[in-house]
Amino acid sequence: MKIIVLKFGGTSVGTIKRINNISKIIVSYLKKRFKVIVVTSAMSGATNKLIKKSKQISDKFNDSEYDVLVSSGEQISCSLIAAKLSHLGYKSKSYLGWQVPIITDNAHKSAKIISIGKKVLINYLRQDGVPIVAGFQGISLDGRITTLGRGASDYTAIMISKYFKAKKCIIYTDVEGVMTTDPRIYRKAKKIKEISYEEMLEMSSLGSKVMQSNSVQDARLSRVNIDVRSSLIKSKGTLIKKKKNVRQNNVIRGISSTTNDAKVTLVGVKDKPGVAASIFEPLSTNNINVDMVVQNISPNKVDTDVTFTVKKDDLNKTKKLTKNNKRIKFRKLLIDDKVSKVSIIGVGMITTPGVTYRMFKALSKKNINILVISTSEIKISVLVSRTKLRKAVSALHKEFKLD
Amino acid sequence: MKIIVLKFGGTSVGTIKRINNISKIIVSYLKKRFKVIVVTSAMSGATNKLIKKSKQISDKFNDSEYDVLVSSGEQISCSLIAAKLSHLGYKSKSYLGWQVPIITDNAHKSAKIISIGKKVLINYLRQDGVPIVAGFQGISLDGRITTLGRGASDYTAIMISKYFKAKKCIIYTDVEGVMTTDPRIYRKAKKIKEISYEEMLEMSSLGSKVMQSNSVQDARLSRVNIDVRSSLIKSKGTLIKKKKNVRQNNVIRGISSTTNDAKVTLVGVKDKPGVAASIFEPLSTNNINVDMVVQNISPNKVDTDVTFTVKKDDLNKTKKLTKNNKRIKFRKLLIDDKVSKVSIIGVGMITTPGVTYRMFKALSKKNINILVISTSEIKISVLVSRTKLRKAVSALHKEFKLD
Numbered sequence: 001m002k003i004i005v006l007k008f009g010g011t012s013v014g015t016i017k018r019i020n021n022i023s024k025i026i027v028s029y030l031k032k033r034f035k036v037i038v039v040t041s042a043m044s045g046a047t048n049k050l051i052k053k054s055k056q057i058s059d060k061f062n063d064s065e066y067d068v069l070v071s072s073g074e075q076i077s078c079s080l081i082a083a084k085l086s087h088l089g090y091k092s093k094s095y096l097g098w099q100v101p102i103i104t105d106n107a108h109k110s111a112k113i114i115s116i117g118k119k120v121l122i123n124y125l126r127q128d129g130v131p132i133v134a135g136f137q138g139i140s141l142d143g144r145i146t147t148l149g150r151g152a153s154d155y156t157a158i159m160i161s162k163y164f165k166a167k168k169c170i171i172y173t174d175v176e177g178v179m180t181t182d183p184r185i186y187r188k189a190k191k192i193k194e195i196s197y198e199e200m201l202e203m204s205s206l207g208s209k210v211m212q213s214n215s216v217q218d219a220r221l222s223r224v225n226i227d228v229r230s231s232l233i234k235s236k237g238t239l240i241k242k243k244k245n246v247r248q249n250n251v252i253r254g255i256s257s258t259t260n261d262a263k264v265t266l267v268g269v270k271d272k273p274g275v276a277a278s279i280f281e282p283l284s285t286n287n288i289n290v291d292m293v294v295q296n297i298s299p300n301k302v303d304t305d306v307t308f309t310v311k312k313d314d315l316n317k318t319k320k321l322t323k324n325n326k327r328i329k330f331r332k333l334l335i336d337d338k339v340s341k342v343s344i345i346g347v348g349m350i351t352t353p354g355v356t357y358r359m360f361k362a363l364s365k366k367n368i369n370i371l372v373i374s375t376s377e378i379k380i381s382v383l384v385s386r387t388k389l390r391k392a393v394s395a396l397h398k399e400f401k402l403d
Numbered sequence: 404m405k406i407i408v409l410k411f412g413g414t415s416v417g418t419i420k421r422i423n424n425i426s427k428i429i430v431s432y433l434k435k436r437f438k439v440i441v442v443t444s445a446m447s448g449a450t451n452k453l454i455k456k457s458k459q460i461s462d463k464f465n466d467s468e469y470d471v472l473v474s475s476g477e478q479i480s481c482s483l484i485a486a487k488l489s490h491l492g493y494k495s496k497s498y499l500g501w502q503v504p505i506i507t508d509n510a511h512k513s514a515k516i517i518s519i520g521k522k523v524l525i526n527y528l529r530q531d532g533v534p535i536v537a538g539f540q541g542i543s544l545d546g547r548i549t550t551l552g553r554g555a556s557d558y559t560a561i562m563i564s565k566y567f568k569a570k571k572c573i574i575y576t577d578v579e580g581v582m583t584t585d586p587r588i589y590r591k592a593k594k595i596k597e598i599s600y601e602e603m604l605e606m607s608s609l610g611s612k613v614m615q616s617n618s619v620q621d622a623r624l625s626r627v628n629i630d631v632r633s634s635l636i637k638s639k640g641t642l643i644k645k646k647k648n649v650r651q652n653n654v655i656r657g658i659s660s661t662t663n664d665a666k667v668t669l670v671g672v673k674d675k676p677g678v679a680a681s682i683f684e685p686l687s688t689n690n691i692n693v694d695m696v697v698q699n700i701s702p703n704k705v706d707t708d709v710t711f712t713v714k715k716d717d718l719n720k721t722k723k724l725t726k727n728n729k730r731i732k733f734r735k736l737l738i739d740d741k742v743s744k745v746s747i748i749g750v751g752m753i754t755t756p757g758v759t760y761r762m763f764k765a766l767s768k769k770n771i772n773i774l775v776i777s778t779s780e781i782k783i784s785v786l787v788s789r790t791k792l793r794k795a796v797s798a799l800h801k802e803f804k805l806d
Contacts, residue, residue, distance in 0.1 A: 053419065057490065068481070079472040080457070
């Protein structure tokens, strides 16, 4: 069977008009003789309304009942789509999590899929039916409704694609695909045609509006090729697939940037073995994520400066914990929360030498000072002053021919 | 086990505040050591909103998907109640139709209950849990969600009461109980303390705001005693039970009246065997319900006058069908749509002679002309001019000491 999975997000099914519109998309694949499995989110706004109700009942709303409550959102959207297809003369039926069944653990509100029953849907596909599967929900082994965490309809679509060995998994959303950089920061940003899972994960700051990074990771682990595109505009989207299958035109795939980082510098730290661990231990136990770290070479071989970045939200907590840290001694604590992290991302840099040099040169040409550097196999990040953000992104976008 | 079934209608769970309020009612029964099974409707207005959506999708919305769509309403209300009870420290869980399970036939939109599984709920009651059962929904033998028809949460509550041999079934609604007559027509109407199923069925015109007549019939057949009361005001309601268990203070239990009847008279009908059948046959095949019928004695023994009533909505169709009826001959067709049917109802009239006489005398004293009469074992109905409606109800209410 030539199975294709079409997943529609909340905005794609947000109004009756849009449901009519996506029904046409579904029909276009049926006409191409695909066996179509549809996965749908709730109509946009529906889940938020239900969550609001839950908060009015209790600030500690029972997790299991929360799942019963919010899963009603997808129940509505999938019945509307199935009825629309029926109206158009196609055989279609809604399938809720328990009807497929999509078996999960019982970690309510963020359950993981254990297995998906294939018999019911395969049977229906054989009869030329179009199953409309409610995303985001499943059933636990003790027969209770579970949900997979917010935005997890993508997860449902990816797992359905995996279990049913779908030829394609198309994620329809309200954006056209993944962009080379945030168009609000650099207006010449372009849509990326193909990207590897790994690059997509590194671009999470860009990609978050497209797909949540845990869904990308699910796709990577399940080896499901994703096609992200808009349900509102007819145009090719972005293909997310295995590294070796991605066509490589440019060394760099995209540029991501942040505006919610803060830089912390401890000046004159006594340099002795284990001092870094002593600095970061209290932050780690308090769930503060330390991102970039650099330790300067101390001129006198006794003192050293340690610089790191944390999210701005964690800044006050970080200051307090560091000042109260009895295991370290330092002269001064410097804070800079007017910084941005700019990253270039691309699997091409593994095999192409000189990328770091080109990056630094492009920035220095524009008189942009690099405050901290960190690198991974497919990413180079630099911390720059917030005021230089647009200039830095624009310079790098041009340097790596993304325009 | 001392099981009690508490059913809450749409207005009783219409807002978060009201859900908080009914949670207190539930707790009051738990404190009296009852094992409580709650049955709930959707929050008032919720079902109508969903139906509106279905109509926007298609004027022939698929019946099976309609059931998936509208059953989401009870899913929301029962999860909110269960979570509220959890918040208050009680063990509570929502149970949807398929989870109980409530097995139905597959007549979507108006399914009938075939059986109710007892194991799951009994088990939960034994653990001191409070199951909150979604009313109005079930699951068909082929695993699809079904609904039991509008207002059928009462039906769910009655069948649950029957299967679990509940000591009591209390239907909480937004009225205080069943009244002796419509308070808008006669403001001295009183609440009825006890009423038999049969009387309640005859009072359907009064009772419709309280319980639908098919639910009363379900209760009668299942021998479930019903207690109808308000969830908004603390006061005793009306008990609906077996004829022989109803206390009999008055001969007459209540007075019902209609304003949507019309009287049709065929003047000068050729009187021959089978003429009545010829008159009513086309009406019956066109689903027109003929209510009261009277055939006057013809003075010349050749012609006769036939009078009957139909619902005003059916009047035009009735006129057309009768005029086109080739099997009968008549001189004139008279129409009067300014009529009301006033009925006195009470099981007491079976054993008390002279009720008819008292009724007619009370009306004649007030110069109210009786147009048509019809009687059943526990009901006497008269057709009067619409302008005399209030006067007739008031006279009868006094005559039979219902004030």
